[in-house]
Amino acid sequence: MGEVSRLAIPARLEEVRHACDFVVEVAEAANLDERAVYHCQMAVDETITNIIEHGYGYEGGDSQIEIICRTENDHFLITITDDSPAFNPLEHEAPDPSEPLDTREPGGWGIYFIRKLMDDVTYDRVNNRNQLTLAKRLPAAAPLMAESGAEAEELFPTQALNGDAAAVFPAGRLDSNTSVMLEKTLNIQLQQGHVWLFVDMSQVEYIASSGLKVLVAAWRRAQGQAGDVILSSLQPRIVEIFEMVGFDMLFQIFPDLDAALAAQSKRT
Amino acid sequence: MVMEINTSEMKRVQLFEVIGRIDSTNAAELGSALDRSVDEGRNNLVLDLGGVEYMSSAGLREMVRILKRVKRGGGDLRIANPSDRVKEVLELAGLDSIFEIYPTQVEAVGSF
Numbered sequence: 275m276g277e278v279s280r281l282a283i284p285a286r287l288e289e290v291r292h293a294c295d296f297v298v299e300v301a302e303a304a305n306l307d308e309r310a311v312y313h314c315q316m317a318v319d320e321t322i323t324n325i326i327e328h329g330y331g332y333e334g335g336d337s338q339i340e341i342i343c344r345t346e347n348d349h350f351l352i353t354i355t356d357d358s359p360a361f362n363p364l365e366h367e368a369p370d371p372s373e374p375l376d377t378r379e380p381g382g383w384g385i386y387f388i389r390k391l392m393d394d395v396t397y398d399r400v401n402n403r404n405q406l407t408l409a410k411r412l413p414a415a416a417p418l419m420a421e422s423g424a425e426a427e428e429l430f431p432t433q434a435l436n437g438d439a440a441a442v443f444p445a446g447r448l449d450s451n452t453s454v455m456l457e458k459t460l461n462i463q464l465q466q467g468h469v470w471l472f473v474d475m476s477q478v479e480y481i482a483s484s485g486l487k488v489l490v491a492a493w494r495r496a497q498g499q500a501g502d503v504i505l506s507s508l509q510p511r512i513v514e515i516f517e518m519v520g521f522d523m524l525f526q527i528f529p530d531l532d533a534a535l536a537a538q539s540k541r542t
Numbered sequence: 543m544v545m546e547i548n549t550s551e552m553k554r555v556q557l558f559e560v561i562g563r564i565d566s567t568n569a570a571e572l573g574s575a576l577d578r579s580v581d582e583g584r585n586n587l588v589l590d591l592g593g594v595e596y597m598s599s600a601g602l603r604e605m606v607r608i609l610k611r612v613k614r615g616g617g618d619l620r621i622a623n624p625s626d627r628v629k630e631v632l633e634l635a636g637l638d639s640i641f642e643i644y645p646t647q648v649e650a651v652g653s654f
Contacts, residue, residue, distance in 0.1 A: 287567050291544075294565075294596075312596070312627045319598045323566045371636025383599040383635055390634050491633070494645070498626060 278344045283322075285334025285356065290322050293341050297352060300343040301410075304350050309465075310410055313391040314352060317408050320384035321354050321363075329358030329404070345412065349393070352408040361404055362397045363388070372450075430459045438501065439470035439538075441531060445477035448485030456485065460492040460503075469501025470538065474531045476507035481515055493525065502526065506534040544568060546593075547575050555654050556584045557647070561593030564601035573604035576619070580608070585617020588650045592623035602635055609641065618642065622650035 281296045283289040297318045301311045322339055330337060340355045363385045371386075389395055394409040433441040440463045444456050463471055471492060493503040506528040508516065516522045528534035545562040556579045564572060576587060589605070591597070609619045621643045624632065632638050644650035 290566065291563075309627065309630075315596065316598060316631070319565060323598065323600070327566070371634065372639075373636070374640075383602060387599055387631070387634065487638070491629075495626060 278342060280340065280342045282338045282340045285326050285330050285337040285339050285358075287323065287326055287332070290319055290326070293322055293339070294319050296341060297343065301350060304343075304345050305413060306350055306410060307413055310350075310413070314350070314408070314410055317388045317391045318352060318354065320388050321406055321408070324363065324384045325354070325356045325358055325404070329356060329361055334358075348412050349409045350412055352410075353405060354408070355400075355403050355405045357403050360399050362399075363406065364395060364397050428455050428458065429462065430456060432459060432463060434468070435470075435472070435535070437470075438467055439472065440466075440468035441472045441474060443474050443477065447480040447482075448478055448488075449480070449482040450484040453482070453484040453488045457488040457491070460488065464492065464495055464499070464501075469496050469499040471496055471501070471503045472531060472534050472538075473503060473505050474507050475505055475509070475512060476530075478509065478512060481512055486515075486519060486521060489521075490524070504528065504534050504538065506531045545571065547572060549575065549579070551584075552651060555586045555588050555651050557588045557590065557651060559590040559593065559647075562595070564594055564597040566598060566600040569598075569600035569604045572601065573608060576604070576608045577611075580611050580615065580617075583615075585612040585615035586654045587612060587617065587619045588622055588647065588654075589619060590622040590647045590650070591625070591628055592647070594625065594628055597628050597631065599635075602631070602637060605641070606637070618654070620644060620650045620653060622647045 279300045281293060283293050294315045298311055298315050301314045306314065318341065325339060326332065326334055337357055342353045344351050366385055369383060369386055388408065392408045393411045396407045398405040430445065431443045435441055442459055442463065444459070446452060448456060460471060473489070489503060496503050504526045507530050508527060513522070528537060545560065545564060545568045548559040550557045558575060560572065579587060587608070605619065612619050619641065621641050623646055624643060629643070632641065632643065642653065644653060
């Protein structure tokens with residue numbers, strides 16, 4: 275049980291920023307990394323903005339919204355309490371991120387983000403007040419959860435290499451369904467500080483634009499952290515696709531994983 | 543001032559550079575700045591988010607609204623230089639497949 279920090283703000287939009295600043299400060303003190311801190315800030319912003327807009331209909335009067343932060347076991351917990359009419363955001367249908375532009379409604383994304391950004395969200399109605407608790411895993415706990423969590427089977431195999439490097443072994447067709455799995459796999463590696471990612475493509479039969487996009491996103495992220503995404507063992511069909519979109523100029527590509535690793539160890 | 547918007551009129555493109563924080567208190571202000579350009583018939587817009595340290599869904603909402611508007615006018619709203627965090631948020635919302643996103647302002651402007 276860590277120490278508890280508390281803030282109450284008047285239920286007005288211009289006050290939300292103070293809640294954000296408060297959460298950023300406490301989350302940083304709890305050793306969350308920059309990305310997790312951002313996620314907490316955004317989840318709190320979206321939660322409180324929703325309460326003020328929909329719960330109080332912009333007329334919060336003298337009502338206060340209370341934010342309590344604490345760490346418990348492996349989690350950083352943020353509890354947000356308000357006295358607007360009972361509303362459980364978790365019962366609301368989330369928008370679909372794959373929806374095309376013409377049918378998209380501009381709004382409705384707040385709750386979606388809260389759930390996506392946090393590891394767990396729970397709602398309670400306590401003493402005629404809404405109580406939403408947002409949980410973010412603390413850094414030390416994150417890799418463990420990634421390995422043992424329910425999502426474990428949705429990742430491609432990986433292998434930790436020396437220091438800040440890891441090998442990733444995607445397989446099959448990388449289309450819009452499976453690219454998410456590759457994205458998750460790569461993101462977890464990057465989160466764990468494996469900024470040198472050796473992606474062995476020997477088992478990849480096909481790659482769609484969604485798969486290419488995931489590789490580029492990981493490449494940008496890795497480069498931003500002084501690492502790289504290095505590819506090896508591309509099947510001829512994949513090479514063709516890469517050449518078509520000019521990716522052969524973007525990525526370092528090696529005939530096999532050993533060659534990729536050897537080239538890298540020479541450089542460092 | 544929490545958010546600052548600098549507008550430059552270029553040959554084929556209207557460029558908006560945003561600095562600061564975009565949230566529910568000022569997203570509408572960003573929206574109206576973009577609206578004014580569309581009202582004048584300028585539908586090719588570049589939004590440089592290089593200086594944006596934080597954006598909530600209120601900002602995304604305005605971006606989607608404007609994108610729909612300029613597309614109807616045969617134009618486009620393209621994004622330049624989002625931070626990793628802002629880019630992640632765009633990806634989470636599936637907006638990376640709806641917006642063209644460029645790593646630099648030059649590339650975004652040059653894409654028109």
